[in-house]
Amino acid sequence: MKVTIDNITLEVEPGTTIMQAARMIGPEIAPPAMCYYEPLKGTGGKCRGCLVKVTAGSEKDPRPMPKLVPSCITSVQDGMIVENTINEQVLETRKGIVEFLLLNHPLDCPVCDQAGECHLQDFSFEHGVSATRTVEDRNTFDPVDLGPYIKLNMNRCILCYRCVYAADQLTEGRVHGVMHRGDHAEISTYIEKAIDNDFSGNVIDVCPVGALTDRTYRFKSRVWFSKPEDAHCDCDKCSGNVTLWYRGDEVIRVTGRKNEWGEVKEFICNTCRFERKKTSDWVIEGPTKIARHSVISANKYGANLIQPSFPIKQAALEYKLIDDDRDRSFLPARKSLPSSEKK
Incomplete structure (x- = not known):
């Protein structure tokens, strides 16, 4: 099937979805995804971060789809034409999606361990706005220990369901x-049951x-401040292919x-x-090769750091030309320094 995404055919x-087709082109065209996780079956269609505009449904029926559609669960049709980064309605809608995801999200980035590799940070930095319109109190939850290895901060959860699908498909x-439902919905264990099985740690990665x-x-x-290294071991439970995160000579975590x-290729066991x-x-x-633009790259052993377009757009939006017509005749003339002093 032929599909055109942002004028690229x-x-x-x-059976390929618009998201999968866009990813074949590259990260500069692919829509953002907060809930879709390709290695996990059934994910997608919840966060609405990947909405795109279908301007032509197919070659047989070239009518545009009346509403924006989630690219992660919409299959490609032969002759379909899709607009993502070049459609103003899509870009404006994503600002609203970011604002919605941040309605109850706390400003925990300075103390959150996910900072620097958080997809919500990437999403809001690339598509969000610098101001907020909300004045209502945020939903708050107490942190909960889900077993000996996992901490749940429900305040930060965006209900993407990834951890639920991971537990369904990786554990018995x-x-x-x-x-619960609506604005009372939350991730929780059944009657405070601890999450404790050989592959439970993968809910952290997803x-x-x-x-x-x-x-x-x-x-x-x-x-x-960490240095990621690819490593492997002989493990009878999983593939044993992991990333070790070093601080100096100490392994501080394994993922x-x-x-x-940002999707795990092969899920690993709790022992590893x-x-x-x-x-x-x-x-x-x-x-480790850091393929996505990331602050991890700043430590000189990943890919070159790619500057997102959002800060440049934001600076241009808020740039103000100062109209300064004051009389400067009273100021002394500036003397140029000798070349030796300039050095």
Whole structure:
């Protein structure tokens, strides 16, 4: 099937979604995704961050779709024409989506362990606005320990359901989910049951914000002060392919390896994640390649840091020309310094 996204035409297999087709082009065209997680079946369609405009449904029926559609769950049709980054309605809608996601989100970035690798930070930095219109009190929840390894800060949760799908598909018995409805909805365990199974730690990796964090890593280091290294070991439970995060010579945390979209390639077990914190436990392969623009790149061992367009647009929007017509005749003339003093 042929599909055109932002004036770029490509051929894809039947059943491909608009999101998957856009990712084939590259990160500069692909819509943002807060709930969609390709390795997990059934994800997508909840955060509405990936809305796009379909200006032509197909070659047989070229009529545009009346509303914006979520690209992560909308299949491509032959001859479909999609607008993402070039459509003003899409860009304006994303500002509203960011504002909605931040309605109850606290300003925890200075103390949150997810800062620097948070997808909500990326989303709001690229598509958000600098001001807020909300004056109502935010929903607040007390932090909860979900077992010995996982801390839940429900204040930061955006209800993307990723952790629920991960528990459903990676473990034998899920003991947590979304409780209540509407603005009272929250992630919780059944009757305060602890999340404790061999692959429970993967809910930390799939969480796009700092709602589910590693209790063994909390407040130890900022991600941009860490050095990620690819490593592997012989494990009878999982592939053993991980990323080790170093602070000096100390392994401060272990995570699954992620692709350029921030999605784990192969889920790892709790033994590799929480109990193997020595270099001698691993075979080091080399520095991790940081494919996405990230503050992790600032430490000189990842890809070059790509500056997002949002701060440049924001500076241009708020730039003000100063009309200064004061009389400066009374000021002494500026003398140029000798070249030796300039140096």
